[in-house]
Amino acid sequence: MPKPALLLPVPASPPGRVQRVTKESTRDKVYTSLRNAILSGRLRCGERVKEIPLAEELGVSRAILREAMQQLVHEGLLEFNSYRGARVIELRPEQIDEIVEARILLESRAVRLATERIHNAQREELNAFEKQLQREKDPLRAGQSDFRLHQRIWQISGHATIEKLLIQLTSPLFAMSLLMRSKETRDHHASSPLPRGTHKRLIEAICQGTPNDATNELEAHLTENWTAIRRRVAEFIAREEAEKL
Amino acid sequence: MPKPALLLPVPASPPGRVQRVTKESTRDKVYTSLRNAILSGRLRCGERVKEIPLAEELGVSRAILREAMQQLVHEGLLEFNSYRGARVIELRPEQIDEIVEARILLESRAVRLATERIHNAQREELNAFEKQLQREKDPLRAGQSDFRLHQRIWQISGHATIEKLLIQLTSPLFAMSLLMRSKETRDHHASSPLPRGTHKRLIEAICQGTPNDATNELEAHLTENWTAIRRRVAEFIAREEAEKL
DNA sequence: AATTGTCTTATTGTCGACAATATTACGAAT
DNA sequence: ATTCGTAATATTGTCGACAATAAGACAATT
Known part of the structure; x- marks a missing residue:
């Protein structure tokens, strides 16, 4: 009798529920x-x-x-x-736009705060994260690493409220990007990986303490990545509509 | 047998759950x-x-x-x-700061969008809201009217994602302001009403289509209002700490 | 053959009861 | 008197079963 097949290790840590020392419910x-x-x-x-x-x-x-x-x-x-x-959840292209817009607003502030508050140990940690992300072959695991990297930046910002909102905003986006990837595989398209160069520049800006560079890199990174995904979502929806007729 | 005493009419409409035509669960x-x-x-x-x-x-x-x-x-x-x-929920002063900061980020964008997208009927509606708020004597009802007015602006912005986040951010703030009011009454302090002049200027700016004025008014309004509440929260916490010793 | 009304069934909405845990009261030992 | 351990109690965590509803099958009617 096959028991819990879904019970597997956690890739991205859940939002900031400040659990007491009591055992997990x-x-x-x-x-x-x-x-x-x-x-x-x-x-x-x-x-x-x-x-x-x-x-x-x-x-x-x-x-x-x-x-x-x-x-x-x-x-x-x-x-x-x-x-x-x-x-x-299944997002329409306009919803993706909205979420990305809100995310840019909040994450820009988070990145700025992180630039001001980061410690040396955290600098090394971010760089390690980034190198690991560069090496990652599997697109799914690369996406999860990307999510984790951003989450770490939010934590470093020390702004718990913004962190919580960003997790909420990003989770459905991430789910949609997974869906796109799987549909592309099914339809024999090239699986397009994340643009990784912008990560490097973002992290460098954070570590070097240049907040304006950091927020610019962030905005470019998010816009570039998600307009691409948005376009593919729109294409798939159009294709599905066409198949129906 | 006293039945549901808590089942009363709704003052502030709940967040945007797009209910189908089915009856309310x-x-x-x-x-x-x-x-x-x-x-x-x-x-x-x-x-x-x-x-x-x-x-x-x-x-x-x-x-x-x-x-x-x-x-x-x-x-x-x-x-x-x-x-x-x-x-x-019971917020610490630092959490109030965080929430207000995030709220200013998001609501500024909402106000800017509302300024661009507002219709004439909505202009009249906002002005009516504002006049009603001016007339409101009871501080509790004034607070609820204030909440409703802001919510209406968020709706007019047409940005459902930001609207949802703002409701989430503002609800605990509003609850805290109620707590402060009741504690002040208990401790025989003067119940300090909301600063209502800034509302008028905010709405005028939105209706006249001057987004920079509108966001400036909003930021001033929120900062003024909540630094006051934050100070009182801090005072009450300090007083409670003192009473313990 | 198409349509419509009814019935069956699969799935969700709601409930009451039992198990696990924290809190409190209380007594014994120091 | 104080402190510590233990039992009683109150409250939450979890479960299985029943009721309400929607979706689909099927037959009767045109």
Whole structure:
């Protein structure tokens, strides 16, 4: 009897719930697993999430699964329709624009703060992250490393509020980028990797304490990356519409 | 037998859940009631929220109440500690600073967009809101009108993502301002009303299509208002600390 | 054959009860 | 009197079952 197949190690750390020393609750474990399943592409965008099979697979009751799902709804990764079940979020191009715009606003400030507050140990850590990201072959793992790198910058900024908002904004974006990657693979397109050069310049600017350079690099990086993804999303939607007719 | 005393009309509309035509679920009703209870001061900041009595008062099961509470945790109005219950959020002065800073970042953009996109009917509506706010005697109702006015501006901006984030950021702030007001009343201080002149200038700038003026007014308004509240929060915390010793 | 109404079934919404844990009260030892 | 350990209690964490609803199958009617 195959037990929890979704219960796997966590790639990207969950948002800043300041848990006490008490042991992790079942709900939090379920939440982490489910979030992980979406952010690793095992649950794809637009996919229906049925409660009973999922609860059985995870070995928990539906009540606790629903609480975890509720959290994911607020994190922007799931969508509920009453009596019609939950689906993994699927963003329209205009929503991607909105999210990226908000993200640039908030992350610019985070990067500026990080530039001011970073310590030497953290400088080394960021550079190590970046080198690891450069070496990463697998596009999925590269995407996750990218997410982690940004999250680390947000942490260094020391602005917990902005950090929380950025996690919320970025999670659905990341899920969509995974979806695009998988659809490209299916349709025999070239899997386009992240632009990695901009990372290097961003990190250098943060470490060297030049906040204006850092925010400029950030904005260029985000705009470049996500206009590309936005275009592909729009193309796929257009193709799907065409197939319907 | 006194039934749902917390089930009362909604002062501030809940965040943008795009409900289908289906009837409102019990969970959503509970969520609205609870949110309303916090945002009207019936449940005060720092107050413990026990599940069993509350579920009985609302006439629902604990499971559904917990789902609604989960939503409020993500909206920043409740705090969970495992096996130690939920409390209404209580912000430290530094958190107020963080939230206000993030709010200024996002709301500036919202105001700028609103300035560009506003229609004539909405201009009249905003002015009517503002006049109503001027006339409002009761500080609690004035605060709620203020919240509604800002929310209306966010809606006019047409940026759903920023609107959602702003609701999330502002809700705990509003709850704290209510707490301050009630504590002031208890301690026989003068209940300090919102600075209303800045509202007028903000709305005028939005209606006249001068985005720079509008964002300047907004920043001044928010900074002025919340540094005052922040100071009072700090004073109360200091007083409480002193009483302990 | 197409359409519409009914019935079945799959899935979600809600509930009450039991298990696990923290808090409190209380008594014994120092 | 104080402190520490232990039991009682209150509260939360988790579960399985029943009710309400939507989606799909199927037959009767035109």
